[in-house]
Amino acid sequence: xxxxxxxxxxxxxxxxxxxxxxxxxxxxxxxxxxxxxxxxxxxxxxxxxxxxxxxxxxxxxxxxxxxxxxxxxxxxxxxxxxxxxxxxxxxxxxxxxxxxxxxxxxxxxxxxxxxxxxxxxxxxxxxxxxxxxxxxxxxxxxxxxxxxxxxxxxxxxxxxxxxxxxxxxxxxxxxxxxxxxxxxxxxxxxxxxxx
Amino acid sequence: xxxxxxxxxxxxxxxxxxxxxxxxxxxxxxxxxxxxxxxxxxxxxxxxxxxxxxxxxxxxxxxxxxxxxxxxxxxxxxxxxxxxxxxxxxxxxxxxxxxxxxxxxxxxxxxxxxxxxxxxxxxxxxxxxxxxxxxxxxxxxxxxxxxxxxxxxxxxxxxxxxxxxxxxxxxxxxxxxxxxxxxxxxxxxxxxxxx
DNA sequence: GTCTATACGCGGATAGAC
DNA sequence: GTCTATCCGCGTATAGAC
Numbered sequence: 001x002x003x004x005x006x007x008x009x010x011x012x013x014x015x016x017x018x019x020x021x022x023x024x025x026x027x028x029x030x031x032x033x034x035x036x037x038x039x040x041x042x043x044x045x046x047x048x049x050x051x052x053x054x055x056x057x058x059x060x061x062x063x064x065x066x067x068x069x070x071x072x073x074x075x076x077x078x079x080x081x082x083x084x085x086x087x088x089x090x091x092x093x094x095x096x097x098x099x100x101x102x103x104x105x106x107x108x109x110x111x112x113x114x115x116x117x118x119x120x121x122x123x124x125x126x127x128x129x130x131x132x133x134x135x136x137x138x139x140x141x142x143x144x145x146x147x148x149x150x151x152x153x154x155x156x157x158x159x160x161x162x163x164x165x166x167x168x169x170x171x172x173x174x175x176x177x178x179x180x181x182x183x184x185x186x187x188x189x190x191x192x193x194x195x
Numbered sequence: 196x197x198x199x200x201x202x203x204x205x206x207x208x209x210x211x212x213x214x215x216x217x218x219x220x221x222x223x224x225x226x227x228x229x230x231x232x233x234x235x236x237x238x239x240x241x242x243x244x245x246x247x248x249x250x251x252x253x254x255x256x257x258x259x260x261x262x263x264x265x266x267x268x269x270x271x272x273x274x275x276x277x278x279x280x281x282x283x284x285x286x287x288x289x290x291x292x293x294x295x296x297x298x299x300x301x302x303x304x305x306x307x308x309x310x311x312x313x314x315x316x317x318x319x320x321x322x323x324x325x326x327x328x329x330x331x332x333x334x335x336x337x338x339x340x341x342x343x344x345x346x347x348x349x350x351x352x353x354x355x356x357x358x359x360x361x362x363x364x365x366x367x368x369x370x371x372x373x374x375x376x377x378x379x380x381x382x383x384x385x386x387x388x389x390x
Numbered sequence: 391g392t393c394t395a396t397a398c399g400c401g402g403a404t405a406g407a408c
Numbered sequence: 409g410t411c412t413a414t415c416c417g418c419g420t421a422t423a424g425a426c
Contacts, residue, residue: 023308025220028419042392105357106304109296113218126361151358151367159354162300163346165307166318172346223401237410
């Protein structure tokens, strides 16, 4: 665990938020410097280039996401509970999603368009969720369809974020979360009745 | 119908593609000028600012989308057929979606982050699809849930585009299109059995 | 470790010749 | 209607004082 009070960490934290809120390319050193309350020149003591900041942001996100998935793994008693933890981040982060969309999806899309060196890291973040979900579905007994279900759920979550942001609609999130939970219950029930 | 051979129209067409492929902010006059093969200065005879170009692009997209929806309306014999036309653009545009995501969704997300004046126009484009889908569901007899179904389908389409782009996965598109068609048949069947 | 001053290039935008 | 030349501000990045 790195010390969270260091200037370096404050830069990473501020940059992460700004990249999420305004986009990576649009965010300048000036923006970050204002938030962290340091001078623009001071930056280059901590990071050589803007891309280096992005690299640090991606590493931090990766660590945070991994920690969150581990936590869900511990807290959820059943795979179904754990998958519901995933579905419910849409509710937990509702306000941010309405305002800025999904932090993972939107940044990845931007970096892909810029053909940025870190776009692979951004995709890894999505893959982290995908692999975790797949494991949960496997534990539910879906050996064959686990991967399909994981991607399906991830896609629905992305779509909900995109539209909730576009129409600034929190009610829609609640509605879709309910549908996802029903879908989850349904495929589990259907599997039981087949065996 | 405006003359498609004019320089003005060529600029709009080139800009539209570049905004889609590389993003609006990242695209410079140089990029567009290279594609259209005119000098940078010549631009300002046709458009006063970069934002003016975007406005023209959005107007063109709006017209094109409206025309496409009208065409689907005529070609589809039943509302179900028409909704399937919507679902199938994912297949039709598969290659572009894999490479660049959904043109409507990704540009809208970018403009929202930039808090750009045209972000409302971009949202209107999504709303065009939404209203059209809602009407189809209403024609199917869903008076109460028509809006929910329209948003649901739109969200799934957005999510599929996002992930197909992230994982560069065309097979996933086929898979999800099939699931959407099954979902459509299912809600129609369920409604019949209730009445 | 943090600051100020500054170099440098790029992108948007203007002026004016042809 | 298209061109070249040019201005200007901003953003990244560097140098060097404190």
